[in-house]
Amino acid sequence: MKEFELKYGCNPNQKPARVFMEEGELPFTILNGRPGYINLLDALNGWQLVKDLKEATGLVCATSFKHVSPTSAALGIKLPDKLKKACFVDDIEGLDDSPLACAYARARGADRMSSFGDFIALSDECDLTTARIIRREVSDGVIAPSYVPEALELLKQKKKGAYNIIQIDRDYICKEKETKQVYGVSFEQGHNFFKIDEELLGNIVTANKELPSQAKRDLILLLITLKYTQSNSVAFGYDGQAIGVGAGQQSRIHCTRLAASKGNTWFLRQHDKVLGLPFKDELGRADRDNVIDAYINKNEEDVCSDEVWPRYFTRKPEPLTGEDIKAYLSKIDGVSLASDAFFPFGDNIERAHLSGVKYVAQPGGSVRDDQVIATCDKYKMVMVFTGMRLFHH
Numbered sequence: 001m002k003e004f005e006l007k008y009g010c011n012p013n014q015k016p017a018r019v020f021m022e023e024g025e026l027p028f029t030i031l032n033g034r035p036g037y038i039n040l041l042d043a044l045n046g047w048q049l050v051k052d053l054k055e056a057t058g059l060v061c062a063t064s065f066k067h068v069s070p071t072s073a074a075l076g077i078k079l080p081d082k083l084k085k086a087c088f089v090d091d092i093e094g095l096d097d098s099p100l101a102c103a104y105a106r107a108r109g110a111d112r113m114s115s116f117g118d119f120i121a122l123s124d125e126c127d128l129t130t131a132r133i134i135r136r137e138v139s140d141g142v143i144a145p146s147y148v149p150e151a152l153e154l155l156k157q158k159k160k161g162a163y164n165i166i167q168i169d170r171d172y173i174c175k176e177k178e179t180k181q182v183y184g185v186s187f188e189q190g191h192n193f194f195k196i197d198e199e200l201l202g203n204i205v206t207a208n209k210e211l212p213s214q215a216k217r218d219l220i221l222l223l224i225t226l227k228y229t230q231s232n233s234v235a236f237g238y239d240g241q242a243i244g245v246g247a248g249q250q251s252r253i254h255c256t257r258l259a260a261s262k263g264n265t266w267f268l269r270q271h272d273k274v275l276g277l278p279f280k281d282e283l284g285r286a287d288r289d290n291v292i293d294a295y296i297n298k299n300e301e302d303v304c305s306d307e308v309w310p311r312y313f314t315r316k317p318e319p320l321t322g323e324d325i326k327a328y329l330s331k332i333d334g335v336s337l338a339s340d341a342f343f344p345f346g347d348n349i350e351r352a353h354l355s356g357v358k359y360v361a362q363p364g365g366s367v368r369d370d371q372v373i374a375t376c377d378k379y380k381m382v383m384v385f386t387g388m389r390l391f392h393h
Contacts, residue, residue, distance in 0.1 A: 008036070033165060039164055062100065066118050175191065211359065232341065233249075332356030343372045359381065
């Protein structure tokens, strides 16, 4: 297939629309559905992320993409019992036996509100266990190098048979140069083939030089995630997954605050009060996500108020107090943080410290690098200067 006609571009008024190859055939096959313009942007960016991550770590992995940025990326590491429950996968039979299913459960579960209606990218063949998780989530589509027959048949039933299923050529390598047009003007640049691996983490600039293997793994994961995230961007990571991605903000401190807030919510979803919320049986998964977020973050609706709680719960839940949150988060340690460009001020590190960050990777190169290093030293953090910016637009 050399080209594929799309229903429309980014918006319904942007017609005609298509994807095509100037030379050769498209590197993917559409096995089911009719993906749109943004679906394919998510699919191709997501595939590049998991391909890079698999090559860097040797582990199967998955990402959940939404509006051309990953909500998370994760490695195929088994989930602790509390995390299984927080990710709504504690009832999935055979989960521990499928690293790919564990990877997607983590990726989807990191920021479930943002992942609503995601496009999924899988590094390896989609197995039946992974398909069972995907089958019950609200999602626009999936891209993978292959599918076992049973998984493919199960996914074809999704969205009344219209679910987008794409098979990518795992051996495809794009051209050295890439082009795009904006307002009729053509832009050309070299494709970002920059390799992210452990060698990038050698320049430790803080007094604390102890960077354990697990932190190296998480920093590599975060840097690869940022390589395919709309800039400016900052990501928090823990236990083999990105737990908070702050994407597309004009100010880096806003990126850090957003990523930290998402990371805090990820941890707090595993709080005993959250795991024990007495939901009504008929309340759907997406509604539960919204209620959990409101319960943790005190959003517009007080879900514990006398007027509101009967809509969602079988009994009035005990509120998650500010003291509960502070006590729980104060025990969090060993979180990793990566930034796609340098930190211009130490305020980013101050905010990161409040969310348990101990390991930091950033390019360096600010006129205030000394201030940022000093702030890390104050909290005995380990910071690496990678020397490479990772902007993506």
